[in-house]
Amino acid sequence: MIKYALRRLLSTIPVMWIAVTASFFVLRLAPGGPFDGERPLPPVILKNLAAHYNLDKPLIQQYLLYVGDLLRGDLGPSFASEDFTVAQQIMIGLPYTFTIGTAAFLIAIIVGVAVGCLGALYQNKAPDYILGALILVGVVLPNFLIAPILQLIFGIHLAWFPVGGWGDGSIKYLILPIVVLSLPHAGRISRITRGSMIEVMNQNFIRTAKAKGIGPRLTVMRHALKPAMMPVVSYLGPAASYLLTGSLVVESIFGLPGIGRYFVNAALNRDYGMVLGTVIFYMVLIVFLNLLVDIAYAWLDPKVRNR
Numbered sequence: 001m002i003k004y005a006l007r008r009l010l011s012t013i014p015v016m017w018i019a020v021t022a023s024f025f026v027l028r029l030a031p032g033g034p035f036d037g038e039r040p041l042p043p044v045i046l047k048n049l050a051a052h053y054n055l056d057k058p059l060i061q062q063y064l065l066y067v068g069d070l071l072r073g074d075l076g077p078s079f080a081s082e083d084f085t086v087a088q089q090i091m092i093g094l095p096y097t098f099t100i101g102t103a104a105f106l107i108a109i110i111v112g113v114a115v116g117c118l119g120a121l122y123q124n125k126a127p128d129y130i131l132g133a134l135i136l137v138g139v140v141l142p143n144f145l146i147a148p149i150l151q152l153i154f155g156i157h158l159a160w161f162p163v164g165g166w167g168d169g170s171i172k173y174l175i176l177p178i179v180v181l182s183l184p185h186a187g188r189i190s191r192i193t194r195g196s197m198i199e200v201m202n203q204n205f206i207r208t209a210k211a212k213g214i215g216p217r218l219t220v221m222r223h224a225l226k227p228a229m230m231p232v233v234s235y236l237g238p239a240a241s242y243l244l245t246g247s248l249v250v251e252s253i254f255g256l257p258g259i260g261r262y263f264v265n266a267a268l269n270r271d272y273g274m275v276l277g278t279v280i281f282y283m284v285l286i287v288f289l290n291l292l293v294d295i296a297y298a299w300l301d302p303k304v305r306n307r
Helices: 001-031 044-050 059-071 086-121 126-138 143-157 175-201 203-210 216-227 230-254 260-267 272-300
Strands: none
Touching: 001 059, 001 272, 044 086, 086 126, 086 143, 086 175, 086 260, 086 272, 126 175, 143 175, 143 230, 175 216, 175 230, 216 230, 230 260, 230 272
């Protein structure tokens, strides 16, 4: 298992290097600059700022300097904030993003697997159709459309939850963002679970278990659930990636002070240092999460780790 994990980790290094390189040059070659504004700065100040941030050097030299800082764990300065570096701003927003992201991820798995199992147990019956219709809504509607609908219904008309913000950090501020983030993935996980569970339930070893008098629920929990989870586990990596990128929109809509909000503000303010640092942070996090999913998949299927 350790050799498999190391092999998977080493295989991500070229991908990360290509992503960092592409992100750096795309941002540097984009029109405009970090110090462009409605009121142009005097040329002397622009020259001093460019020298301070090494923007006056050739592009390839800027790239080599940035990669050198990156290898030392330095994500660089923020062009829009003199008080905090990129790494410091990410660490400030990380607890908020981690809280809603982790909660949404766990809820999506629990709800998705439970609904999928129920759909398989009651295949082509009323519970299957009702749950399938509800889940379809979450899968079809994007989170930037679900969010204002829930804000309007539960935040304004019913006044059950705050429309946005973090407030005192109590759970009432988190429910709507977590629901918006988790709903699409709960729907996809339930569909994957249902299809996989139906396939497993038709296997010979399940028929044998039923012939021994084991009830359907016990059959699912003891014999069918683990093999049916293989496709679900393979989806968790992309799901984690979608949750991270989806949090950019959700945090902005609900006014949460997470990394996503820092990223959006940095993009609007042309803070290339913050944008690039956030992209790299998300990329490393996504690679790490996918590595965990690969290890979990190898644990479930020994054939994978023996390749």
